[in-house]
Amino acid sequence: MDSFLxxxxxxxxxxxxxxxxxxxxxxxxxxxxxxxDMERVKSIPxxxxxxxxxTMVVTxxxxxxxxxxxxxxxxxxxxxxxxxxxxxxxxxVAGNEAYTRAGNIRVDEQGxxxxxxxxxxxxxxxxxxxxxxNVEISDKGVVSIVPLGGGAELEVGQLKLVxxxxxxxxKQSDGLLHPVNDQVFAQDPSVAMTAGHLEGSxxxxxxxxVSVMSLTRNFEMQVRMMKTAETLAQAGTRLMNxx
Numbered sequence: 448m449d450s451f452l453x454x455x456x457x458x459x460x461x462x463x464x465x466x467x468x469x470x471x472x473x474x475x476x477x478x479x480x481x482x483x484d485m486e487r488v489k490s491i492p493x494x495x496x497x498x499x500x501x502t503m504v505v506t507x508x509x510x511x512x513x514x515x516x517x518x519x520x521x522x523x524x525x526x527x528x529x530x531x532x533x534x535x536x537x538x539x540v541a542g543n544e545a546y547t548r549a550g551n552i553r554v555d556e557q558g559x560x561x562x563x564x565x566x567x568x569x570x571x572x573x574x575x576x577x578x579x580x581n582v583e584i585s586d587k588g589v590v591s592i593v594p595l596g597g598g599a600e601l602e603v604g605q606l607k608l609v610x611x612x613x614x615x616x617x618k619q620s621d622g623l624l625h626p627v628n629d630q631v632f633a634q635d636p637s638v639a640m641t642a643g644h645l646e647g648s649x650x651x652x653x654x655x656x657v658s659v660m661s662l663t664r665n666f667e668m669q670v671r672m673m674k675t676a677e678t679l680a681q682a683g684t685r686l687m688n689x690x
Contacts, residue, residue, distance in 0.1 A: 452680075455672035457503045461488055462666040464506045466659065473655045480516070480549030481648035482618065483655075484509040511618045516548075516649040518641075524582055525552040525560075528646040529608070533638030536607035537565035537623065538573050544631055545623035546609060546616065548646055554582075560590075565623070569604045570634055576603055584642045608638035 465486040475481040489505045518528045527550035529535070534546035549562050558576040559566050566573035576582065579592035588606030609632040616624040626632065 452673060452676040454503065455669045455676060459666055459669035459673070461486075461504045461506050462662050462669060466662050466666070468509050469655050469659050469662065472650045473652060473659070476648050476650040476652045476655070478549075478648050479551045479645050480547055481622070481650060482548065482624070483512045483648070483650045484618065485512060509618075511613075511616075511624070512649060513613045514649050516647040518644050518646050520643060521645050522643050523645075524584070524642060525554070526550060526645040527552065527584055527606075527640050527642050528644040530586075530639045530641055533608050533610040533635065533640075534624065535562065536568040536609055536632075537562055538568055539565065539621065539623065539625075543625075543629070544568060545619075545621070545625050546611075546632075547623055550640070550645055563622070568607045570607055574604045574606065584640075586639045586641060587636070588638075588640060606640075607634050608640065609633070610635040610638050 465488075468484050468486045472483045475483075486506065487510050491503045491505055493503060515531075527535075529548060529550070534548060535550060536544055537547055539545050545565070547562060547565070551562060552567065553561050554576060555561055558578070560574045560576060561567065568574065574590065576590070576592060578595045580595050580597065581593040583591045583600075584606070585591070588608050589602055590604045590606065591600050591602050593600050611626070611632045615627050615630070615632075617627050619625050
C-alpha cells in the first residue's frame, strides 16, 4: 500500500509544480516581451524484486519557449520591437548583463533608459540621455535626440543588440534571460528593430487555460488514488487485527 501511496504523491507533486508554471504564464500573458515557460519532467522506473511496474516522476527546471510574440503598433517613440531573432541588453541589480525582448522603454529622472526597471545597455555601460525635446531610435538601435531649445539632431548612444543561441540562455527569477556560463555576448550588427512598435508575450491564454484545467483534473485523480490507498491500508489493518 505504501508503494501505491508514494506513486500517487509523486504524481500530485509534479502536477502542483506544473500548475505553478502555467499560472505564471497566464499572469504574464499581457507582459511585453515575456517568454513562456514549459515544465519538464522525467519518468524514473523503480527497480526492485519482482515485476518492475512502478514509475516515479522527477521534475526538472522549467524550459523557456523562444518563439516570437505578436508585434503591436503603438506609435510611441520609446516603444521598440526586434525584427526576427535577437535581444536587448539590460543591466541587472548585480551589475551584470542580461537579455530581454521587452521594449517598453521609460526614461527616469536621471535620463537613464530603463525596461521594466532595468537600465538599457550600450556597449559596456548603461544608456543615459541628456535633456531633450525629441528622441528617436533607428532600426539598428542608434539613439538620437533633439536638445532642449531645438538645434541639430545628436547621436547619444547605441543600444546593445545581441543574438546568442537559445541554448546559451536561461531565464531566472527576475524574468530576464541570463547567460548560462556568465559570458558576455558581443554586439550583433545583423539584429534590426522597429521603433513605435511593441512585442507582446508569446503566451497563448487559451492553451494555458486548457492546460490548467487538465492539470486540475489530473491532481484530483492523484488525490483519489491517495484516498484509495488509505482505504486499502485500513482494510488490511482490520484483517490483520485479531478478533
